[in-house]
Amino acid sequence: MYEIKCVTDDMLQDAAKLFSENYGIWDPFAEQNMGAFAKQGRRVRMSPQRLKDQCIPTSARTTYVQARVNDELAGNVFATRWTYEGCNVCWITQLCVSAKYRHQGLATNLLVKLRENENDHAFGILSSHPFAIMATLRAFGHGLERVDLAIARTLASNIMNTSPVGYVRAAKLHGSLFDDKASDGTVSCADTDFFVDHAEPDTALDAILAKGIEWPFGRLPEGHEFLALVKRS
């Protein structure tokens, strides 16, 4: 596990490759919402430039942590840090683990490394993948079993509106946590217009439910991602 102080073009190239080969595929609504490149079933691809534009805003501090196995990039996480009314926020902008190395605690360990020697007060992530949400809750909070959604209810909107990361600022909160009238089974998610296929996250959710673990974030509509915002444990 390494924290990288300066993200080079070669590193961006490697990270974009990891994402393009491992992240996921487009869903049936992607093409009509996002354009011809997002054909159903095709891999969601990322160029180094797009990764840089999306995850490394020039107006804030970016932290990048890599996990390498025999010099191969096995997983990585990008995070952006900013301050909201005296509260130090750390937002995970991309978390990806190679399919070869999943379910071994790698994502959790990347996030634990990310919080080392930092004085963050709150951690946020938007992700369609329940395991990414669980890794965040384990590394920064007290795990899924003791999640407290109160901070998201009161602060998510304000914190996200001040984010230096464009897609976080643009995300529209959705679910009963933010709107008492929401009756579609959603609790804490946001419309991000990101139409990644939900089959893999749905399978992950089934595995969680099969273990008798309660999932407090509700259901996930297409084009949405779960939202977790937690205080430092």
Ligand SMILES: CC(C)(COP(=O)(O)OP(=O)(O)OC[C@H]1O[C@@H](n2cnc3c(N)ncnc32)[C@H](O)[C@@H]1OP(=O)(O)O)[C@@H](O)C(=O)NCCC(=O)NCCS
């Ligand atoms: C989501 C992702 C990063 C998880 O990586 P990972 O290294 O497999 O995750 P970890 O092994 O650290 O596990 C994280 C949590 O998921 C749980 N989990 C992992 N595999 C599991 C399984 N097969 N069954 C049940 N729970 C599982 C772990 O138990 C852990 O939760 P816990 O601490 O509450 O027990 C990885 O699947 C990935 O890169 N997916 C594609 C990209 C993506 O969706 N990224 C998130 C968007 S930002």
